Amino acid sequence: MNLPSITVSQLNTYVKKLFDTDLMFASVIISGEISNYSPHYKTGHLYFTLKDASSSLKAVMFAGQARRLRFQPENGMHVFAMGRVSVFERDGVYQLYVNELIPDGEGALTAAFRQLKQRLEEKGLFDPAHKKALPAYPKKIGIITSPGSAALQDMLNILGRRYPLAEIVLAGVTVQGQTAPLEMIGALRAFNERTDVDVLILGRGGGSAEDLWCFNDEGLAWAVYESHIPVISAVGHETDFTICDFVSDVRAPTPSAAAELAVPDAADLLRRIKTLSDGLNTAYMQKINAVRSQLRMLFAQRDFSDPGRFFVPDKLKIESLRLQLAAQTEKTMQQKRLQLEKNVTALEKLNPLRVLLRGYAMVETDAGVVQSVDALHIGETVWISLHDGSLTAQIREIKRRENDGPTHL
Amino acid sequence: MVQRTYEQAEKRLEEIVNELQKGGKTLDESVKLFEEGALLSDFCLQALKNAEQKITRLGETNADEAQV
Numbered sequence: 001m002n003l004p005s006i007t008v009s010q011l012n013t014y015v016k017k018l019f020d021t022d023l024m025f026a027s028v029i030i031s032g033e034i035s036n037y038s039p040h041y042k043t044g045h046l047y048f049t050l051k052d053a054s055s056s057l058k059a060v061m062f063a064g065q066a067r068r069l070r071f072q073p074e075n076g077m078h079v080f081a082m083g084r085v086s087v088f089e090r091d092g093v094y095q096l097y098v099n100e101l102i103p104d105g106e107g108a109l110t111a112a113f114r115q116l117k118q119r120l121e122e123k124g125l126f127d128p129a130h131k132k133a134l135p136a137y138p139k140k141i142g143i144i145t146s147p148g149s150a151a152l153q154d155m156l157n158i159l160g161r162r163y164p165l166a167e168i169v170l171a172g173v174t175v176q177g178q179t180a181p182l183e184m185i186g187a188l189r190a191f192n193e194r195t196d197v198d199v200l201i202l203g204r205g206g207g208s209a210e211d212l213w214c215f216n217d218e219g220l221a222w223a224v225y226e227s228h229i230p231v232i233s234a235v236g237h238e239t240d241f242t243i244c245d246f247v248s249d250v251r252a253p254t255p256s257a258a259a260e261l262a263v264p265d266a267a268d269l270l271r272r273i274k275t276l277s278d279g280l281n282t283a284y285m286q287k288i289n290a291v292r293s294q295l296r297m298l299f300a301q302r303d304f305s306d307p308g309r310f311f312v313p314d315k316l317k318i319e320s321l322r323l324q325l326a327a328q329t330e331k332t333m334q335q336k337r338l339q340l341e342k343n344v345t346a347l348e349k350l351n352p353l354r355v356l357l358r359g360y361a362m363v364e365t366d367a368g369v370v371q372s373v374d375a376l377h378i379g380e381t382v383w384i385s386l387h388d389g390s391l392t393a394q395i396r397e398i399k400r401r402e403n404d405g406p407t408h409l
Numbered sequence: 410m411v412q413r414t415y416e417q418a419e420k421r422l423e424e425i426v427n428e429l430q431k432g433g434k435t436l437d438e439s440v441k442l443f444e445e446g447a448l449l450s451d452f453c454l455q456a457l458k459n460a461e462q463k464i465t466r467l468g469e470t471n472a473d474e475a476q477v
Contacts, residue, residue, distance in 0.1 A: 137416035142467070156464070164460035165415050171467035190467055266457045269419070273457070276422050277450040283429030284443040291436045 009089065016087035019094060025085040030057065030096060031104065034077045039066075046073060050081055050096065058095035059083075065099050070213075071112035078104035109209055113216055116243055120218070125225045131249045132230040134261065135198045140167045141262055142200040142229065144187045147172030151205035151234075151255040158256055163263035169197055175204035181217035188223045188231075200227065201258045202244065203234030215242035224248055234258030356387035373398050415456050422449040 006014075019025050032050035039046045044063030049056050059081060061069075073079065083098040103111040120126065141159065145152050147170065159168060171187035174180045184202065191197050202224065204212070214220070215235045224231050224247045233248035234255040245251040252258035356362065362385040363370040370376060376395050384391040413421075425446040429439060 137414070137419075139414060156462070160462035164462045165456060166462075168462065168464040169467055170464060187467060266460075269415075270454065270457055273419070273422070273450055273453045276419075276426050277446075277454075279426040280422070280429065280443060280446040280450065283426060284439060284446075287429065287432070287434065287436065287439040287443075290432075 008092070012087060012089040012092050015092075015094075016089055019086050028083065028085060028096070030059075030081045030083075032057065032079065032081065034073050034079055035075050037073055037075050046098075048073065048075075050079075058093060059098050060095055061098040061101065069101060070108050071103060072115050073101060074115070077111070080104055109213065109216075113243070116216060116218055116221075117246060120221055120243065120247065125221060126246045130225070132228075134230050134232070134250060136264065137163075138166050138199045138263060140169055140197045142169045142171060142187075142191045142197040144171045144173055144184055144191075144200060144202045145204055145255070146175045149175075149205060151203065154256045155201065155234075155259040158259035159263055162260065162265045162267075163269075164266070166263055169194075176207065176211045176214055180214035181220045184214070184220055185223040188220075188227055191229055192227055197229055199262055200229050200231045201234055201252075201255070201262060202231055202248070203252070203255045203258060204236065205255060206236045206240070209240075212236050212240055212242055215244040217243070220244060221247045232258045232261055353387060356385060361386055373400050413452075415453060418449045418452050418456070422446055422453065425449070 030050055032052050035049045035051055035056070037046070037048040044066055046061040046066045048059050048061075050059050051057070061083075080102045081096060081098045082100045082102075083096050085094060085096055087094045102108055124130070143152065143155060145155075152170070156168065159166060169191070171190065173183040173187050175184075188200070188202070191200055204215075212235055215233070221243045224233070224244060230249040232250045232252050233242070233244040234252040234257065235242045235244055236254075238253035250258075250261060252261050364383045364385065365375070365380065367375065370382065376382065376398060378395055378398060380395050382393055382395060384393055425442050428434065429442055429446070434442065
């Protein structure tokens, strides 16, 4: 048979030419779901099928473009695939040559983030058991951030105000862009070669998701995981979450918050020292007082060992005896006083002057009071006392009473 | 006093206060503890009041003060 014919290759070449000259095929955006995803581990090309409910389309993304992807395509993922439609001559199939893939529903970054997070989580990088405690009183704090940034200044201000005892060791790095992860990894490793730094703060101030993207680097995540120094991540604002936040030992919502987490507050410490100091004084004074009262007791005991101690136990008895003595003395004194008064009264009655008052006279000589006429001679001088004076007289006559009976006055 | 960190000083001060509060010490021991405690609390207060933040750059020796 010699029918006019063309070869398979000729047909495929012709078809390919038709496709390639059609501007419609030069740049298309296809929406579909990825299936049969099979990256070629040697070349890095990605092969997959895009499908919708009723139809499917072969697609390939060469390594050059695939490397720029920030997320990992996966089966079942809805994507927009941009590229050109052409024919693969060898197999006689047409397919989509993809330049760029955009996840549908979530952003490329979001997808990448989700995937990396899941992968690292499966490998145990976020395991709470692996997380290290922060030192209560750090001596040296390593800060890995952009030098001259507001975030750094904020951290230095807070650290200086709260706990100036801690020395700061600063590692200036770029915190966005392609080189950032490697610089940060280098700083982490350099700090880990030292033995004097006991906590690290890794972070930067706020920015767009793109700006913060370098903190989602897998290599950086491993470097944080492998750090034997505790790492506080402090990336962006409170609402920003990065892989770094999950793998770090402590996540701070902001750089300022990281500085507060890293150190105690000197004001609290001052209060604490004052409390301890008060406690010290009180406990000491208690001891001194205890010793003092012990001494007093000892002194008291020494009195007991004295011979005189036998009187001491019955102090009450002594006291009562003393009171009795006083009462007795008082009583005796009283009796004496009464006796004295009686005597004085009696004495008073015997006072010769009282007799003279009644008109009697007392006659005396040198020999004393004259009681009998027999004691006198004629011409003798006598003294006569009356109640208001005395007289001197000479005896002229003596008459003796004959009946010597009782004297009647 | 031997060179010690703030943390060590505070910890020791706390121990001393606890020891004294527990009691059972001789007067001599109490006096020694009190004197040590008083020195420690002075040290801590001075450290907190007089400390000045020191900043160096990674890779520099500690003597070089960084300009930030």
